[in-house]
Amino acid sequence: TRRVIAVANQKGGVGKTTTVINLATALAAAGHRVLVIDFDPQGNASTGFGIEPAARQRSSYDVLTGEHSLDEASMDTQVPNLRLVPATRDLVGAEVELLEGQRRDSRLRDALFDGAADAEFVLLDCPPSLGMLTVNALVAADEVLVPLQCEFLALEGLSHLLHTVDRIRRSRNPDLVIRGIVLTMFDRRNNLSEVVAQDVRANLGDLVFETAIPRNVRISEAPSHGLPVMLYDWRSAGAQAYIQLARELLGRYNRD
Amino acid sequence: TRRVIAVANQKGGVGKTTTVINLATALAAAGHRVLVIDFDPQGNASTGFGIEPAARQRSSYDVLTGEHSLDEASMDTQVPNLRLVPATRDLVGAEVELLEGQRRDSRLRDALFDGAADAEFVLLDCPPSLGMLTVNALVAADEVLVPLQCEFLALEGLSHLLHTVDRIRRSRNPDLVIRGIVLTMFDRRNNLSEVVAQDVRANLGDLVFETAIPRNVRISEAPSHGLPVMLYDWRSAGAQAYIQLARELLGRYNRD
Numbered sequence: 001t002r003r004v005i006a007v008a009n010q011k012g013g014v015g016k017t018t019t020v021i022n023l024a025t026a027l028a029a030a031g032h033r034v035l036v037i038d039f040d041p042q043g044n045a046s047t048g049f050g051i052e053p054a055a056r057q058r059s060s061y062d063v064l065t066g067e068h069s070l071d072e073a074s075m076d077t078q079v080p081n082l083r084l085v086p087a088t089r090d091l092v093g094a095e096v097e098l099l100e101g102q103r104r105d106s107r108l109r110d111a112l113f114d115g116a117a118d119a120e121f122v123l124l125d126c127p128p129s130l131g132m133l134t135v136n137a138l139v140a141a142d143e144v145l146v147p148l149q150c151e152f153l154a155l156e157g158l159s160h161l162l163h164t165v166d167r168i169r170r171s172r173n174p175d176l177v178i179r180g181i182v183l184t185m186f187d188r189r190n191n192l193s194e195v196v197a198q199d200v201r202a203n204l205g206d207l208v209f210e211t212a213i214p215r216n217v218r219i220s221e222a223p224s225h226g227l228p229v230m231l232y233d234w235r236s237a238g239a240q241a242y243i244q245l246a247r248e249l250l251g252r253y254n255r256d
Numbered sequence: 257t258r259r260v261i262a263v264a265n266q267k268g269g270v271g272k273t274t275t276v277i278n279l280a281t282a283l284a285a286a287g288h289r290v291l292v293i294d295f296d297p298q299g300n301a302s303t304g305f306g307i308e309p310a311a312r313q314r315s316s317y318d319v320l321t322g323e324h325s326l327d328e329a330s331m332d333t334q335v336p337n338l339r340l341v342p343a344t345r346d347l348v349g350a351e352v353e354l355l356e357g358q359r360r361d362s363r364l365r366d367a368l369f370d371g372a373a374d375a376e377f378v379l380l381d382c383p384p385s386l387g388m389l390t391v392n393a394l395v396a397a398d399e400v401l402v403p404l405q406c407e408f409l410a411l412e413g414l415s416h417l418l419h420t421v422d423r424i425r426r427s428r429n430p431d432l433v434i435r436g437i438v439l440t441m442f443d444r445r446n447n448l449s450e451v452v453a454q455d456v457r458a459n460l461g462d463l464v465f466e467t468a469i470p471r472n473v474r475i476s477e478a479p480s481h482g483l484p485v486m487l488y489d490w491r492s493a494g495a496q497a498y499i500q501l502a503r504e505l506l507g508r509y510n511r512d
């Protein structure tokens with residue numbers, strides 16, 4: 001079976017890209033074949049895997065416009081078992097261009113229909129908005145993973161995101177489920193993190209993964225070396241937390 | 257004179273909203289009449305001033321559609337000298353709706369033509385994208401302030417943002433200047449902050465404000481009380497840094 005997971009949250013800077021890069025790497029290290037699709041015009045997931053802008057000959061933009069198939073646009077990374085469809089700035093234009101075309105919100109779903117057939121996991125890194133790119137990802141996905149920064153302002157948008165997922169499930173993608181909410185940048189030194197974490201767990205219970213990702217400077221250093229944190233410093237608290245998260249995610253599949 | 261300042265950066269979570277709320281409050285405390293326009297569908301700036309969603313009867317969306325003038329949509333806040341045009345979720349639709357209309361990227365500029373005449377500063381909080389809302393803000397603005405988080409991934413998008421500002425200056429808004437780059441969430445304990453700060457100062461020199469905003473938990477606690485950090489805890493390092501930034505900004509006007 002193949003699972004397509006959209007990693008989404010319209011709030012900016014909550015750890016979407018970091019979660020895609022490091023969860024994908026942990027799943028690949030456990031022997032699963034993984035494809036990451038960078039769907040953010042910033043191209044941060046592509047950078048995090050060490051792919052320079054000049055090396056992104058084919059990209060997720062080409063897949064959306066139909067110029068290349070998913071398999072043509074995907075490339076190897078330094079991580080065994082892990083392939084990537086990189087993002088370029090052109091993607092900024094896609095928000096506008098997609099609006100005028102046919103089947104505008106199912107372009108990615110159509111591409112996944114006959115592409116990435118041998119991947120066991122496909123992870124989609126979404127931009128910080130609920131525009132056309134994120135809608136395409138939610139229509140294409142089987143499940144949604146929501147990184148939630150342990151900050152007050154990050155809580156504000158959560159209900160809006162969950163309503164949007166509901167709306168897409170009812171209108172465009174009946175099988176779409178929320179796989180879970182991942183608490184990120186959890187800082188034991190600061191009371192606010194604990195307050196937010198308790199609040200979210202009280203309201204959403206089992207939907208929240210037990211594994212919380214700690215704030216850990218090795219995580220934010222890794223992208224400057226073009227490496228996932230597991231390859232940069234696998235002993236770090238950050239790397240270990242993402243390994244733990246991958247284990248918990250796989251456990252949820254066995255449970256259901 | 258009136259100065260319209262767009263606070264923009266397509267990278268998410270870098271401190272745009274925090275900078276708008278607290279710089280606006282510091283300028284108001286210094287006796288200047290300030291208007292904040294919340295241009296982000298998340299409505300975080302409105303929340304940061306304690307305006308509940310139910311109290312946002314008129315909003316920046318109504319101004320864009322022409323249903324209300326800027327002056328009709330603006331409201332008082334708890335901060336003397338500071339008024340706000342709040343944001344609601346409707347704004348998400350504006351990205352799409354604006355595309356189909358006339359004068360789609362100068363709706364805000366048109367509204368500012370005969371609105372907010374008595375404000376000395378108008379601060380625009382932009383969403384984390386370079387879509388229609390941010391373009392509208394850059395077309396309407398006299399100057400741009402760029403919050404830059406001291407993180408590697410945040411550096412990546414800076415040149416793209418500066419090119420976008422250039423493009424808007426050449427095609428739509430010849431007087432648009434970059435007022436400066438503000439380093440945010442600077443953490444003395446972590447080497448990465450220092451490396452990023454030195455790199456940016458070496459490349460952009462005077463464009464970077466001397467005042468760096470430290471990572472300070474009181475800043476992230478303040479929005480949960482609906483207060484700018486100056487009103488929540490004016491002795492905190494965060495509040496003092498924004499007071500200092502306001503002073504430095506005013507100094508730049510005297511200098512030029």
Ligand SMILES: Nc1ncnc2c1ncn2[C@@H]1O[C@H](COP(=O)(O)OP(=O)(O)OP(=O)(O)O)[C@@H](O)[C@H]1O
Pocket residue numbers: 011012013014015016017018019040044126127128184185186213214215216217219220221223238266267268269384407408409410
């Ligand atoms: N657990 C963590 N500890 C420390 N730093 C982190 C952690 N997770 C993410 N970061 C850093 O925080 C910043 C924001 O994370 P990231 O870019 O992954 O968020 P995002 O949600 O993808 O942002 P955007 O909304 O711009 O796409 C990055 O500089 C990243 O390196």
Ligand SMILES: Nc1ncnc2c1ncn2[C@@H]1O[C@H](COP(=O)(O)OP(=O)(O)OP(=O)(O)O)[C@@H](O)[C@H]1O
Pocket residue numbers: 010011012013128151152153154267268269270271272273274275296300382383384440441442469470471472473475476477479494
């Ligand atoms: N100097 C600081 N110290 C500590 N926390 C901060 C600081 N500046 C901002 N924050 C917190 O970091 C988070 C991101 O900041 P903020 O929401 O202002 O960024 P933004 O760029 O407006 O995000 P978005 O891209 O989603 O609009 C918020 O939870 C905020 O409270």
Ligand SMILES: [Mg+2]
Pocket residue numbers: 016017018040044126127
């Ligand atoms: Mg990202």
Ligand SMILES: [Mg+2]
Pocket residue numbers: 272273274296300381382383
């Ligand atoms: Mg904001």
